[in-house]
Amino acid sequence: MKEAIRDRQHSSEDIVKAFGEEPMFDIGDEVIVSVRYPIGHFRVPNYVRGKRGIVEAVIKPTAINNEEEGYGRNAGKRRHYYRVAIAMTELWPQYVPPGDGLRIEIFETWLERR
Amino acid sequence: MELHGHDHASEPQAHDEAPGYYEVMETALRELLVEKKLIDPAEIRRQIEVLDSRNPALGAKIVARAWVDPGFRSRLLADGRKACEEFGITFYDDTGLIVLENTAEVHNLIVCTLCSCYPRPVLGLPPDWYKQKPYRARAVKEPRALLAEFGTHIQDSVEIRVSDSTAMLRYLVLPLRPAGTENFSEEQLASLVTRDAMIGVVTAELPETKEIMQ
Numbered sequence: 668m669k670e671a672i673r674d675r676q677h678s679s680e681d682i683v684k685a686f687g688e689e690p691m692f693d694i695g696d697e698v699i700v701s702v703r704y705p706i707g708h709f710r711v712p713n714y715v716r717g718k719r720g721i722v723e724a725v726i727k728p729t730a731i732n733n734e735e736e737g738y739g740r741n742a743g744k745r746r747h748y749y750r751v752a753i754a755m756t757e758l759w760p761q762y763v764p765p766g767d768g769l770r771i772e773i774f775e776t777w778l779e780r781r
Numbered sequence: 782m783e784l785h786g787h788d789h790a791s792e793p794q795a796h797d798e799a800p801g802y803y804e805v806m807e808t809a810l811r812e813l814l815v816e817k818k819l820i821d822p823a824e825i826r827r828q829i830e831v832l833d834s835r836n837p838a839l840g841a842k843i844v845a846r847a848w849v850d851p852g853f854r855s856r857l858l859a860d861g862r863k864a865c866e867e868f869g870i871t872f873y874d875d876t877g878l879i880v881l882e883n884t885a886e887v888h889n890l891i892v893c894t895l896c897s898c899y900p901r902p903v904l905g906l907p908p909d910w911y912k913q914k915p916y917r918a919r920a921v922k923e924p925r926a927l928l929a930e931f932g933t934h935i936q937d938s939v940e941i942r943v944s945d946s947t948a949m950l951r952y953l954v955l956p957l958r959p960a961g962t963e964n965f966s967e968e969q970l971a972s973l974v975t976r977d978a979m980i981g982v983v984t985a986e987l988p989e990t991k992e993i994m995q
Binding site: 710711712714726730748750755758759763764766767768769770771772774 | 877894895921938941944945947948949950
């Protein structure tokens with residue numbers, strides 16, 4: 668830890684990052700898609716809400732929040748999208764064969780840690 | 782995004798039906814934006830030309846190059862948009878591109894359950910069925926039954942991976958190169974790659990096999 672701090676003293680890592688600039692989730696993180704029904708424009712289909720998945724990739728760079736953009740508010744609201752892997756059997760319990768899966772990009776504000 | 786001939790009275794009418802609700806809405810909004818000088822009619826016409834200049838032949842060239850050039854293939858899989866830009870394919874709509882490689886273990890299928898997100902910069906306009914609800918719903922609920930209706934039968938041991946585009950990313954399927962094409966030129970290979978193969982509803986096939994069957 669001390670070494671890490673010393674290494675950072677002469678590097679650009681001293682730069683303080685804004686909220687939302689660093690991804691909240693990493694590849695492999697186990698997540699659940701939030702269950703919310705906001706009014707307005709958002710891009711999380713109903714069928715994935717409340718479903719469990721695993722972060723497969725962090726999408727760079729950050730993007731503006733669709734929900735805010737729908738009301739013309741864009742400034743300071745950039746966050747990451749995550750490519751999330753969800754098993755078909757998680758979406759549809761009767762699904763066969765069990766190996767099939769879904770991939771979908773979910774905005775950071777819609778993901779919860781599990 | 783159709784331009785209607787209402788201000789060109791001499792133009793022959795393509796259909797006699799009264800414009801629908803959304804058509805009227807689109808015309809009203811467009812005229813208002815033009816009147817307020819927020820957009821120019823030439824910009825709309827230009828954008829239609831941009832869309833018309835994109836078609837599946839572009840995507841097929843990308844796929845054929847990836848089949849013959851391993852370096853390009855890795856660049857394409859690492860950053861689809863950047864690799865397409867090497868070909869001069871611009872991404873006028875500010876979308877990213879994820880290229881999904883089909884393998885012996887994984888078959889990819891693309892859909893947009895919310896609307897009709899589609900890799901337009903490389904494939905042009907989506908087919909009608911892609912935009913309609915049966916495809917959009919069934920692709921994520923029963924992809925195997927759906928694929929079977931396209932004549933595509935994927936073994937249960939092969940994973941079907943459905944990508945639902947809902948954000949600023951679009952997908953393009955990189956199909957498996959058909960066996961027996963070792964001596965094909967890049968151009969010949971491109972001719973085997975169909976729009977539907979790049980959506981993932983079919984595989985890339987040799988046309989000869991069908992002709993022989995008939």
